[in-house]
Amino acid sequence: MIYLLPLLSVILGYGVALILKPSNKKSLKLLLAFSGSFLLSLTVMHLLPEVYESSMQGHEGHDHGHEHTHNNIVGIYIMAGIVFQIILEYFSKGAEHGHVHASSHDHDHEHSNAMPWLLFLSLCIHALLEGMPVSHHNDLAWGIAVHHFPIAIILTAFFINSGLNKSAIFLFMMVFAAMTPLGTLASGQLHVIGDYYTEISAIVVGILFHISSTIIFESSEGHKFNLAKLLVIILGVIMAYFL
Secondary structure (H helix, E strand, O other): OOOHHHHHHHHHHHHHHHHOOOOOHHHHHHHHHHHHHHHHHHHHHHHHHHHHHHHHHOOOOOOHHHHHHHHHHHHHHHHHHHHHHHHHHHHHOOHHHOOOOOOHHHHHOOOOOOOOHHHHHHHHHHHHHHHHHHHOOOOHHHHHHHHHHHHHHHHHHHHHHOOOOHHHHHHHHHHHHHHHHHHHHHHHHOHHHHHOHHHHHHHHHHHHHHHHHHHHHHOOHHHOOOHHHHHHHHHHHHHHHHO
16 A cells, blocks of 8 residues: 555555646645645654654663754754755755746757656655655655645646657556655665664654745745635644654
């Protein structure tokens, strides 16, 4: 199930965009706001405490000073994750949080059927890293699935409007869908990744912090929240708490 959820959410989002062609931006923004709130709450309530707990378990018997120093190191990894995500977004144009738009360069190449390789690689790296903590923290699969569903809809619609051919869109979305399960599989099977699970998870916490908080704020025009968005954000928090 932890492998299927993120995979199916992208495939479902791709299918929805391809068949239904949703054009209601308000509904998509509400869905994005919910996904951002749900993902952020899962990160704060579940993944973040687990990262610090595993950090302490790995350093049992050390005095308070050493524990404090190691907590600072975990914090550094979290901040590194935030910075790394900002770097990825420089190349992906913010596609991870549904903020994709065609630049003037894109318009010049519209209908050229050119594969946006930087966007592709950035999203794949992002999705691969997201999947790594799922092997130890299964509930996170739900958060990533909810996060990827509206992103897949927006990405597919963006590629169609940009004139990318259907074969390239299909390939792009299927590889993107496979990245998170691949990250989960690699984390569970490769000892090299397992040995650095705490550090990798801390980096992913930073990535998810940045992604989810950006989604919440960008889902509303001018950073003003109306009642509907406030309610879906609260719903996301409540659902994450009971998961």
